[in-house]
Amino acid sequence: MATVKSVLALIRDSRPLFRNSADRVPFAIHSIFLASGFNLNVTGPQAFADDALPSSHSLIWYSLYEEIIKGWNEAEDNYAFVYSSPELISREVLLKCLVINNQLCVDALASGSSHPIHLELNIDDFVAESNDTNYSSQYKNLGKLVDCINKEVISKLNGSTTASTPNATKGMRSRLQPYRGPSPFSIQENKKKE
Structure with missing residues (x-):
């Protein structure tokens, strides 16, 4: 764990290079994924493609990281990353973040899963005024x-059944709400099937 x-x-x-304060939170989440072994x-526009999740990506991460990370924040208020992990059964994870007003909607979907992990974060809770x-x-x-x-997110992707402790996310519960609408990932999947 990170x-x-x-x-x-x-x-x-x-x-x-952050274009705005909202860029900081998705990049921190991205760094948490990297620190967790993903x-x-x-990233960027390629990660938004319909075929971004299937296992067709090269795993030569170490030598190409600087090239891959370019364009991570090209889309206005939208961020997408595709990760692989040798420790996951499904092996690949699509992470999408969307800024709506001051909220960051975070969705993570493991390949082969039809249920993304969803949470919402208040950007101001994590961004300092400093530039x-x-x-x-x-x-x-x-x-x-x-x-x-x-x-x-990470423990759920890894299939951990350990319940989070009350103090671990103290003050966060009001912002972490289960998503009740259709998954943006399942909408894409349905379009592919049609």
Whole structure:
């Protein structure tokens, strides 16, 4: 599981250019996935493609990371990443984030699954006012974000049945609401079948 220290190290090492404050939260979530052992296969416009999830991506992540990460925030208020993990049965995960007003809707879908993991986060809870070049000063409550993504997304993708402790996501429950509408991923799947 990711830690605040490992996530900040990945953010610093990546040297992302944020267009706006909302960019910071999806990139932190991306860094949590990397720190949890996932490999980035595709991001940006390519990750939005209908065939982004099938296992057709190269796993030569280490040498191409800088090339793959380019364009991660090209789409306005939309972010998408496709990861692979040797530890998952399904092996690939599609992560999509959508900014609506000040909320970040996060959906993660493992290949072969029809039910995405969905949660909503208040962007202001995690973004500091600073535009300093020191990435740690650009975030606040990063520990809560890391704990939340570890427990509410990563552990579920890994099939963990361990229930999250009440203190782990204290203050987050009001923002983590189960999604009751149709999955954006299942809508895409239905269109493919037609």
